[in-house]
Amino acid sequence: MTNEQVGEDAVDRLTRTAVIDAALQVLEERGLEKLSTRAVADRLGVRMNTVLWHVKTKARMLELMADAVLAGIRYDDLPAAPRERVRELAGRYRQALLACRDGAALVTGTYPAEPHTLRFADRLVDALLRAGADEKQAAWTAWTVSYFTLGLAQEEQAAPAQGDDGLARAVTADTYPALQRTVAYLRQGSFEERFAFGLDAILSRVPE
Structure with missing residues (x-):
C-alpha cells in the first residue's frame, strides 16, 4: 500500500x-x-x-471546539419564571465554560453558527422575550450576559493562586485615591458572588 x-x-x-x-x-x-x-x-x-x-483551518477547529464546549449545557428543570430562567441559563453557561480547561478563552472570539451555540442563544433570547423585553433589548441583553459571563469566567480560569497579589502595596491614597478607598472590596468576594452581582446589574434593566 x-x-x-x-x-x-x-x-x-x-x-x-x-x-x-x-x-x-x-x-x-x-x-x-x-x-x-x-x-x-x-x-x-x-x-x-x-x-x-x-x-x-485551525480557526474553524476552534469554532467547532467552542460549540462542543456548550454541548455540556442542560436544558431540563429550568425555572418557569423568565428572569430566573435567564439566571439559570447564564449559570449553566458559566459552568460549561469552567468545566473545560481554558474554556472561556477558547469560546471568546469565536462565532460558530453551530447547533449547541445556537440552541443556547435561542433559549436565552426566548427567556428574555418572555420576560417582556422587546426584540432589540432581548438580543442586546443576551450579548451582554454572554460577554460578561465569558469575561468573568476567563478571569477566573486565569486567576493566580490565593495570596498577596500586590494590589494593596501598589494602591495608596497618594497614587490612586479612588481605588484606595475601595481596595478592600476589589479583593473581596468569590467569583460566584461577583457573577451574581453582575448578573443582577444586567437584569435590572429587563422588565419584571
Whole structure:
C-alpha cells in the first residue's frame, strides 16, 4: 500500500467528531496556548493534513471546539419564571465554560453558527422575550450576559493562586485615591458572588 493510500484510509476512518474530541483532549492536557492542528494529529496518530481535511483551518477547529464546549449545557428543570430562567441559563453557561480547561478563552472570539451555540442563544433570547423585553433589548441583553459571563469566567480560569497579589502595596491614597478607598472590596468576594452581582446589574434593566 502506498503512502497516499494510507493517507486516504486515515481520512476515511476518521470523523470530524473524533478530531474535535481529540482537540479537546489536547486542550485539557496542554492548554490553549499549546493547542495546534499538529498536536491534534499527533494525538490521533495521523498526518496534519488529515486533520485539516476535516476542519480546514485551525480557526474553524476552534469554532467547532467552542460549540462542543456548550454541548455540556442542560436544558431540563429550568425555572418557569423568565428572569430566573435567564439566571439559570447564564449559570449553566458559566459552568460549561469552567468545566473545560481554558474554556472561556477558547469560546471568546469565536462565532460558530453551530447547533449547541445556537440552541443556547435561542433559549436565552426566548427567556428574555418572555420576560417582556422587546426584540432589540432581548438580543442586546443576551450579548451582554454572554460577554460578561465569558469575561468573568476567563478571569477566573486565569486567576493566580490565593495570596498577596500586590494590589494593596501598589494602591495608596497618594497614587490612586479612588481605588484606595475601595481596595478592600476589589479583593473581596468569590467569583460566584461577583457573577451574581453582575448578573443582577444586567437584569435590572429587563422588565419584571
